Amino acid sequence: MSIRLRTEVRCSWIAVLGPIVAALFTIGFVAFHLTEWPSPAIRQTGRIDPLFFQHTGWYVLQGGVPYVDVWDVNPPVPFAITAALAALSGGDMLLLHRLSVALTVFIAASSILLVGWVAYLVTGEDVAAVAAGFVMLVVPELFVSPLLGVRAQFYALFFGVLALALALRDRPFLAGAVGALSAGSWQAGVAFVLLIVGIAYQRIGRNGALAAVAGSGAVAGSIGLVFAAVGAFIPMIVETVLAPLIAGSPYTLTEHIYSTLLVFGYGAVLLPVAFYGWTYAAARELRELWWIPAGGLLLGFQVLFVDMDGATDAFLWLVFVALGVAIAAERVIVVWTAPSNPRPWAIVAVIIVLGLLVLSGLVWNVRSPFPVSTLQTMEEDANPDKDLPLTPADGDPPSIHTIYWEQIEPDVCHYRLSWNEVRWIVMTDDRLNARNCGAWPSRIDRG
Numbered sequence: 404m405s406i407r408l409r410t411e412v413r414c415s416w417i418a419v420l421g422p423i424v425a426a427l428f429t430i431g432f433v434a435f436h437l438t439e440w441p442s443p444a445i446r447q448t449g450r451i452d453p454l455f456f457q458h459t460g461w462y463v464l465q466g467g468v469p470y471v472d473v474w475d476v477n478p479p480v481p482f483a484i485t486a487a488l489a490a491l492s493g494g495d496m497l498l499l500h501r502l503s504v505a506l507t508v509f510i511a512a513s514s515i516l517l518v519g520w521v522a523y524l525v526t527g528e529d530v531a532a533v534a535a536g537f538v539m540l541v542v543p544e545l546f547v548s549p550l551l552g553v554r555a556q557f558y559a560l561f562f563g564v565l566a567l568a569l570a571l572r573d574r575p576f577l578a579g580a581v582g583a584l585s586a587g588s589w590q591a592g593v594a595f596v597l598l599i600v601g602i603a604y605q606r607i608g609r610n611g612a613l614a615a616v617a618g619s620g621a622v623a624g625s626i627g628l629v630f631a632a633v634g635a636f637i638p639m640i641v642e643t644v645l646a647p648l649i650a651g652s653p654y655t656l657t658e659h660i661y662s663t664l665l666v667f668g669y670g671a672v673l674l675p676v677a678f679y680g681w682t683y684a685a686a687r688e689l690r691e692l693w694w695i696p697a698g699g700l701l702l703g704f705q706v707l708f709v710d711m712d713g714a715t716d717a718f719l720w721l722v723f724v725a726l727g728v729a730i731a732a733e734r735v736i737v738v739w740t741a742p743s744n745p746r747p748w749a750i751v752a753v754i755i756v757l758g759l760l761v762l763s764g765l766v767w768n769v770r771s772p773f774p775v776s777t778l779q780t781m782e783e784d785a786n787p788d789k790d791l792p793l794t795p796a797d798g799d800p801p802s803i804h805t806i807y808w809e810q811i812e813p814d815v816c817h818y819r820l821s822w823n824e825v826r827w828i829v830m831t832d833d834r835l836n837a838r839n840c841g842a843w844p845s846r847i848d849r850g
Contacts, residue, residue: 415529416519416523416529416530416532416533417516417519419529419533419754420515420516420519420532420533420536420537421516423536423537423540424512424515424516424536424540424546425512427540427546427761428508428511428512428546431543431546431547431550432550434547434769435547435550440768440769441547441768446551447804449548449551450551450552450803450804451803451819452552452553452554452555453500453503453507453551453552453553453554454500454552454803454804454806454807455475455803455807455819456477456481456482456485456503456552456553456554456555457485457488457489457496457499457500457503457552457553457807458803458806458807459473459475459482459485459486460482460483460484460485460486460487460488460489460499461485461486461489461494461496461499461810462812463482463486463489464486464489464490464494465812467812468633468634468635469482469635469639470630470635470638470639470641470642470643470840470841471633471634471635471638471816471839471840471841472813472816472839472840473816473818473819473840474642474816474817474819474824474827474840474841475642475643475819475824476642476643476646476647476821476823476824477555477589477643478555478586478587478588478589478590478643479587479626479630479639479643480555480558480584480587480588480626481553481554481555481558481588484506484553484558485499485503485553488502488503488506494810496807496808496810500552503552503553504549504550504551504552506553507549507552507553507554507557508549508550510549510557510558510560510561511545511546511548511549511557511560511561512546513561514539514557514560514561514564515536515539515540515545516536517561517564517565517568518535518536518539518564518722518725518726519532519533519535519536520532520568521535521564521567521568521571521726522534522535522536522725522726522729524568524571524572525571525692525695525726525729525730526729526730526732526733527733528729528732528733528736530732530733530736530750530753530754531729531730531732531733531736532729533754533757534725534728534729534732534753534754534757535725535726535728535729536725537754537757537758537760537761538670538673538677538721538724538725538728538729538757539721539722539725540761540764541667541668541670541673541757541760541761541763541764542666542667542670542714542717542718542721542764543764543765543767543768544666544713544714544715544768545714545718545721548714548715554715555588555589556588556589556715556716556718556719557715557718558584558585558588558589559585559586559588559589559591559592559718559719560585560718560719560722561585562581562582562584562585562588562592562595563582563585563592563594563595563719563722564722565581566578566579566581566582566584566585566595566596566599567595567598567599567602569581570598570599570602570603570606570615571602571606573606573607573611575599575603575607575611575612575614575615575618576614576615576617576618577618578599578602578603578615578618579596579599579600579603579614579615579616579617579618579619579620579621579622580618580619580621580622581618582595582596582599582615582618582619583596583618583619583620583621583622583623584622586619586623587622587623587626589719590643590644590647591702591705591709591710591716591719592719594698594701594702594705594719595698595719596619597701598694598697598698598701599615599619600612600615600616600619601693601694601697602615602694603615605690605691605693635841637841637842637843638840638841638842639841641841641842641843641844642840642841645844646823646827647710647823649827649830649847650823650824650826650827650830651709651710651823652710652712652822652823654711656707656708657781659706659707659708659711660707661781662711662712662713663706663707663711663717665775665779666713666714666717667717668763668764668767668768668775669760669763669764669766669767670760670763670764670767672760673724673728673760674724676727676728676731677699677723677724677725677726677727677728677731678727679727679731680695680726680727680728680729680730680731680734681695681696681699681700681723681727681730682696683730683731683734684696684727684730692730695723695726695727695730696723696727698722698723698726699720699723699724699726699727702719702720702722702723703720703723705719705720706720728757732753735753736750736753792829793825793828793829793835794825795820795821795822795824795825797835798815798817798818798820798835798836800813800815800817800818800819800820801813801818803818803819806818814838815835815836815837815838816837816838816839816840816841817833817834817835817836817837817840820835829848830844830847830848831844831845831846831847831848832845832846832848
């Protein structure tokens with residue numbers, strides 16, 4: 404196995420994976436608009452993040468400053484994206500929402516194809532590239548959630564996988580810059596930056612690693628300068644770095660395991676296959692492919708021990724699950740086929756099995772079979788109690804739907820009031836009605 408050094412990408416795997424991706428996104432679009440899947444309650448909850456990001460983008464054009472006029476734990480890249488879309492929409496909130504949906508759908512679909520490209524660069528097998536794309540599609544939220552609008556994890560996914568592809572094409576500076584955009588979209592994206600620097604060092608040497616660091620530093624420095632210029636650098640650090648570390652969601656490992664099983668559904672049978680792929684890479688191809696098991700471990704740690712509130716939180720880890728399965732698929736092809744004794748049924752078997760698992764993901768989400776309700780109950784039972792003197796309802800802000808569609812410029816910065824935000828307010832003795840946010844806390848009470 405070797406990483407391919409090609410001047411262009413063969414299109415045979417794209418010819419298979421591309422139409423499948425387009426078909427599933429079309430099915431998701433039709434089901435979303437002509438049926439009640441996902442349920443109205445899930446849609447109502449699922450729109451909170453997109454409307455918040457889109458409103459903040461619009462608010463920036465009205466003079467609002469993220470992290471000062473708006474409290475949030477997410478890094479700034481999604482706000483920059485929605486601000487650009489708001490400028491294109493000319494203040495029309497319906498058009499802004501439609502642009503946000505269109506761009507996020509494009510980003511999500513492109514991410515799947517990028518995962519296929521990375522798998523092809525790693526294995527040189529078209530079947531492995533298709534297999535990797537199929538694994539991404541096992542989680543239906545990847546092609547349904549974009550229809551709700553901008554979510555930070557989709558952009559972290561896109562920039563992270565694109566950065567891997569650039570690193571494997573020996574473009575370390577660009578890879579570092581794009582990797583920084585992944586970390587600037589969602590904190591877990593920093594894993595891609597670490598991997599890219601390592602890949603650049605492995606493939607090019609010290610100069611490659613320095614170029615990757617320079618690319619990351621250029622983007623991070625530019626973002627820092629912009630926020631320093633508007634007096635929001637310290638608020639950005641407080642809310643995107645300190646607050647998640649101090650006031651992150653309470654959890655138990657058991658709860659996150661149940662959450663992971665709920666996300667993967669029947670596709671969880673692929674996890675042992677991915678583990679095999681990681682183990683093979685570590686044992687037989689460590690020099691070239693160390694970054695695949697490393698990425699699986701880094702982002703697996705994020706899923707199990709840091710942040711796992713829903714399917715979107717697993718997307719970055721899903722990339723390395725897909726690459727692990729791609730390596731396993733490549734091994735199947737090598738073992739079961741030979742130029743002198745071709746066995747095309749092995750290739751067909753891999754595609755059929757993965758295709759059935761993609762369909763099983765739809766069954767898992769649409770029909771909600773018995774294991775779903777059981778796992779949901781077990782997840783809720785494992786969730787630690789939230790014993791806080793405040794709840795999001797105590798702030799009594801307008802709903803984010805009202806704020807968005809009526810183009811309200813809130814008088815306070817705590818108008819979203821997520822549980823993370825409430826925990827931060829309690830721990831720092833902050834006020835629900837604060838007009839400006841982001842000051843370095845004078846005290847932090849973990850009790």
